[in-house]
Amino acid sequence: MREKILYVLGALAVVILVWNINTIVPLPAERNQGVVFKIIFFHVPLAISAMLASGVALIASVMFLITKNFEYDALAVSVTEVGLALLAGNLVTGSIWGRQAWGIWWAWDARLTSALVCWLLYAGYLMLRNAIEEPTQRATFAAVFSIFAFIDVPIVIFSIKWWRTQHPQPVFWGGGSFPADWLPHFLWNMLAIALVAALMVDVRLRQEESQRELDSLRRMAHAI
Amino acid sequence: MITRLPLLFSQITVEDLQREAQRLQHDYTFLSYGLTAAWVITVIYVLMMVGRQRKLKQEIANLKAMLEEKSPSARAR
Numbered sequence: 210m211r212e213k214i215l216y217v218l219g220a221l222a223v224v225i226l227v228w229n230i231n232t233i234v235p236l237p238a239e240r241n242q243g244v245v246f247k248i249i250f251f252h253v254p255l256a257i258s259a260m261l262a263s264g265v266a267l268i269a270s271v272m273f274l275i276t277k278n279f280e281y282d283a284l285a286v287s288v289t290e291v292g293l294a295l296l297a298g299n300l301v302t303g304s305i306w307g308r309q310a311w312g313i314w315w316a317w318d319a320r321l322t323s324a325l326v327c328w329l330l331y332a333g334y335l336m337l338r339n340a341i342e343e344p345t346q347r348a349t350f351a352a353v354f355s356i357f358a359f360i361d362v363p364i365v366i367f368s369i370k371w372w373r374t375q376h377p378q379p380v381f382w383g384g385g386s387f388p389a390d391w392l393p394h395f396l397w398n399m400l401a402i403a404l405v406a407a408l409m410v411d412v413r414l415r416q417e418e419s420q421r422e423l424d425s426l427r428r429m430a431h432a433i
Numbered sequence: 434m435i436t437r438l439p440l441l442f443s444q445i446t447v448e449d450l451q452r453e454a455q456r457l458q459h460d461y462t463f464l465s466y467g468l469t470a471a472w473v474i475t476v477i478y479v480l481m482m483v484g485r486q487r488k489l490k491q492e493i494a495n496l497k498a499m500l501e502e503k504s505p506s507a508r509a510r
Binding site for chain 2: 238242243244245247248251252255291294297298301302305306308309405409412413416419420422423426427429430433
């Protein structure tokens with residue numbers, strides 16, 4: 210049943226993405242930036258999904274430390290890994306957009322730097338997990354690390370409010386503006402990317418289940 | 434010359450038009466770079482997951498086979 214739901218959700222995400230790209234292409238070019246502005250339909254949903262993933266990782270990590278239930282640890286690592294891939298997509302699309310809009314690939318401003326630090330912190334989280342063999346110790350250290358890493362997330366989100374940055378103000382809750390008739394296309398893309406992310410988290414969760422099975426088989430093999 | 438008349442009246446030169454066309458072309462190129470990058474990252478990540486899944490399945494199957502071989506009932510046979 211779970212697999213059928215997965216396939217249906219995956220097919221739905223692909224249908225939404227393909228249909229939505231077809232509706233985005235004929236939209237008029239933005240007045241100042243031209244058609245390159247349409248990167249926003251991927252750049253922002255990737256960022257929002259990545260930030261949501263880090264929020265879920267925080268909750269799962271706290272829950273693991275409270276309950277010591279390894280399901281929460283599995284959820285934390287799954288969402289962190291998927292969030293890292295989404296944030297990588299956000300950083301790369303942002304850099305390409307910046308090259309055309311500002312004439313530079315990268316600027317060491319507060320938003321871009323804090324987002325890169327966020328990516329490095331969560332990459333560090335995964336490296337830390339790989340470095341520790343003992344499962345309970347690994348999950349505990351990783352949960353504590355994840356809670357500390359989350360401190361960077363509000364800095365990424367509010368950096369454009371707190372400091373003057375090369376990155377523009379947010380289009381939805383700041384000085385920017387977003388055409389009202391573009392909003393449905395944006396929301397559809399947001400939904401499709403969130404669906405893809407949820408699917409990847411589910412697949413990753415299954416891998417964690419397999420990993421636990423493998424660990425127990427290894428223990429049995431050692432015992433014999 | 435006749436085709437250039439409207440441009441002369443609106444004070445737009447052919448160079449202006451060429452520059453605008455070039456800018457538009459650049460915009461489309463970078464838009465396609467952005468979309469391609471987003472898809473490539475997703476595909477790479479999915480391929481990494483598929484590879485990991487295959488490795489996990491293989492390791493579990495190997496260990497199960499080894500445990501069955503080593504189990505007392507198997508040895509008694």
